[in-house]
Amino acid sequence: MAIKNTQEVPKTPKKQIIKTIVGIIFLVLGLLLFISFISYFFNGLIDQSQITDLLDKNDPAENVFGKFGALLGEIFILQGIGVVAFFIPVFFILLGIKIATNWKKIKPFTTLYQSIFFMIWLPVLFGCIFPDQHMLCGVMGFEINDFLNSFIGKLGVILLLIVSLIIYCVIHFRVTYETLQEKMEERAKQKEIERIEKEQERLKKEQIELRQRKEQEEQEKINKFNQDAETQQEKDALEELNLIKETEDKAIQSHRINPDEAFSQNFTVNQPKEEEQVDEMPLNITTLVVDEIDDNDEVDFTPTYEEELVDEQENTDSANGVELKITQIDEEETLEQTSARLVQEQGEYNQRLDLPNFQFPPISMLKKYDTGNTLIDQKELEVNKNRIIETLRNYGIEIASITATIGPTVTLYEIVPQAGVRISKIKNLEDDIALSLSALGIRIIAPIPGKGTIGIEVPNSNPSMVSMHSVIASQKFQNSDMELPIAFGKTITNETFIADLAKMPHLLMAGATGQGKSVGLNAIITSLLYKKHPSELKFVMVDPKKVELTLYSKIERHYLAKLPDAEEAIITDNAKVINTLNSLCIEMDDRYDLLKNAFVRNIKEYNAKFKERKLNPEQGHRFLPYIVLIVDEFADLIMTAGKEVELPIARLAQLARAVGIHLIVATQRPSVNVITGTIKANFPARVAFRVTSKIDSRTILDSPGADQLIGKGDMLFTTGNDLVRLQCAFVDTPEVDKITEFIGEQRGYPDAMHLPEYVGEESNSNLDIDLSDRDVLFEDAARLIVIAQQGSASLLQRKLKLGYNRAGRLIDQLEAAGIVGHFEGSKARQVLIQDEISLEQLLNNLN
């Protein structure tokens, strides 16, 4: 009986069989083409005549595959694309393997898609370089090249080839300026890390060596000590022995030894029972054992250092032989101790070490316009004095005395009227006096506060210019210890006038066009540039006129701050101003949080504490530079953006002082709809250049006077109390240019300081992100964010050591994957995944 085979042979699916057959066909086809092509390279020229008559058996071809092989070579290589035709058999071979084996690593169509460009580009290149070698470039390469040559010339063809290759690389390898920059940054970081690691290793080695050396030295010292001690003790012991013997002899001779007596004489006569006791015997005659001592015996009475150590150890043994180990627990360091230790180890934090070689611009870069001394025209003074006296006399006012103080642009005549003259009477005569002096810009101050005199300011016929050089070089400015000193110019008494922007705390500047506002702004910025290191001060510049502040773009990497995505640091577009102002509000709130956590009330205390290393950078603390926002044409902003600008400006003006953000707002049009009540209330410091009407003067200064100025930098300054008349220092554009150039050429930060990200309402929150093209750090970032439960780009930047752009992209991808929520202004994004298990599930699904 035949045995039935019960084991079933698994059936191979039909599809599989067909696939294998098709795969083999393609593989063979590929090999056939490949070998034909190689053979064609050697015999192609000989075979050319044979393939004219394919059916002629008497005229065989040299090709390995005969006339068929020669024909294939002819079609693909000579008449086609030259040597590049080898791509075709390679493709077929790969396709064959892929179909037959379904091997994942082989991607024939991707290879084909990637080689198509080169199948055109290479023949043209070969045609360009070797136009006579048709085997290399093929007829196609030759013809295309020939056509292009006649159309754009040889140079044109070369350029076209280069440009097309670059474009291919950009598309294929995604090479952009940003990626290149990121790569370079990463490489630099890597190098830095390596350097630090090496440094640490070196330090470790040095420490070990030092420790070994110390141990060796200590050992040597111990040995020496022992040797010294040994010889000394030996001597002592011998002397003592002699002494004892003498005493003993005497005692024996006189009477038998009485133990009590012996005890009273401090002699121990008992034989030591235990060895340890010998060790324990102090080197004192009182406990010497005499019974055992033989004259010739050498006795070592000195416990060596090692023995002492043993003793100590043995003493720690308790009676039952169980060793008691005492672990000393160090007391926890207090904050004060930690900071003191850190300061001792590393010194105080020095923010200037960010750019340690930064050089302030030399004062010689500023031009000396004046000699520093005002020219006094005696005759002019005399004439003015007489006119004043005469005019007043005409109105029945007699003067007791008159003195003149000569300033750079105006001279102040101080008069003391005779007793009984009403001050208001003199004040009412302002216009009459101006008429009789036939001068513009007379201002009467009645009375001069704190002086009891009446002042009449008369412009000089030859005003002298106050150069920026003279005020910057002044002792007052150089020695000033103000936080943000501004050298405005000179007072009427020719003194350099310096004010602290940090105390103002915000400044409103107004003046009709051409009266010196821009020069004033430049003077302010220049003063700060001469005093503050780039690590201590940042400007945010808004210039709707687009031409006034452009010079400062050179110092972008040193002194400017901008939004992370902004291309230009100087903002000229009103829409961007709104974002920047809101971003400054976020920065202000952030800074307040830092101040709150540091238990301090203002930036000065905060930075002082940071320098003393009492604030931990790992908790987000950082050195806070001052930020000065400069808006050159505020009217234009208010007209175009209205409340959207006014609100953040008002908010900053109300609150930003303590956190070191100060505003300087300039406008040509000091009308009430520009300088609104809210703005005015929060800008106690005002500068008024000449304005056209009394109303404008009142709008800026809350009093008349600015309409009587003479222009060209003649200005009034107030911080809420007195008005000070000043001649603004003059700094010309070429001088500013030189200074910014000097600073700009020095090593700076990689970019302008980045303000916090702010996305306006209009910004598009629909992220168009392809999650199949995720960053390689996507999963690490996701885990980090979920563990920390804090969705912020800066966390990724810190922990993964990334640049801002990459961290931002990761956050966008995390948002698209539903791991973090939407952007919420100053707050960190909400983390939507609560634990790591849910995250792993989500990541698995994504994969």
Ligand SMILES: Nc1ncnc2c1ncn2[C@@H]1O[C@H](COP(=O)(O)OP(=O)(O)OP(=O)(O)O)[C@@H](O)[C@H]1O
């Ligand atoms: N402090 C000064 N000392 C001497 N001359 C000055 C001073 N300030 C301004 N000037 C003169 O006045 C001119 C105009 O000054 P500036 O450009 O600052 O005016 P502005 O108020 O900014 O005008 P606009 O609002 O139209 O820009 C300068 O070119 C200069 O000749």
